[in-house]
Amino acid sequence: MIDLTGRTVYVTGAARGIGAAIARTLASAGGRVGLLDVDAERLAATADALGPSVAYAVCDITDPEQIAQAAARLQRALGPASGLVNNAGRNAYADPVQMTTDEWEEVFDVDLKGAWLMARAVLPGMKAAGGGSIVNIASLHASQTCRGMFPYAATKAGLVGLTRSLALEVGAHGVRVNAVSPGYIETDLLTEYFGHHPPDVRKAALHKHILGRLGTPSDVAAVVAFLLSDLSGFVTGADWAVDGGLSARFD
Template sequence: MIDLTDDVVLVTGAARGIGAAAATAAAAAGARVGLLDIDGDGARRTAHLIGEAASWAECDITSEDQVHDAVTALSAELGPVTGLVNNAGRNSYADVVTMTTQQWDEVFGVDLKGAWLLARAVLPGMTDRGAARSSTSPPCTPR
């Protein structure tokens, strides 16, 4: 198992499912975890199940102000963020022909804008502390 002792990991979509499992696994590996979800009651319940290593914030990740406030509050409580799990997502089973613009915007607001807002909020601090890493794959060679 990976050792996340002294790490602070934020997890979006953490009220249930994969997000709750990721937060639980990070805490089990030693991290302090910040749970973000639009379902504040669910995030609170998951944080309670995890225990002292967890804190939570109700947050609509499509809102720049809410992301800023949640990251600021969780960082103040848990410490500087060293990891981010952009798990929140929105499914749509609408027919492409009948799908409304609002449905489209809701899906991509969570799936793309939300992930970008969270990364934008935490990456500068992670980079300053040397906690941010990126990896690149070698270029594909056509055959």
């Protein structure tokens, strides 16, 4: 049902995990997909696997100059962006007293500032075209979190706030901005997270899911594709939980 024919969507953090699944889903729906990531080798492999409707640019999304160069390259290859998925991010495990200001800024640069810089790069074209859709990949940690994840929850809460604020700023131009907040999704980042905790943490996490399983990158990608499509034409400023019902539980 989702048709993205004629749309060009840029996806950050697209070399693997959720980003690669999003790119695959969008290409399957007929979209032209621009992939961005700092991992050149994996990025090239992902692009090759997805076929001729995909182009890629190695890019550090915390660097405005690299973003400008990458956006220009993707626009030449695919056309201006009618959609953007801010997926790039990193986990953070820090003590709030021991963490340095440099470490703090490194986390916020990737998880929050990078989303703004990418939006800033593509919004002029979207506004000129009279429409577009931006999807920010936040996290369940934006609304509820756990010990040992400082300051990850702060960055993701900020990203949801950025989503609402940006939606208000650009709505009059026909541009929609939404967030998707995944829960436990089977990715390398989740493996890293469980690696920082005792083995029973994974078992407890699985038990809390109403649907009885952890999520997959494709579960997230399907919701993202919907939010990029005309099927969600009256949806903006919203945060969509993709968490198997985890956030619906009290116990």
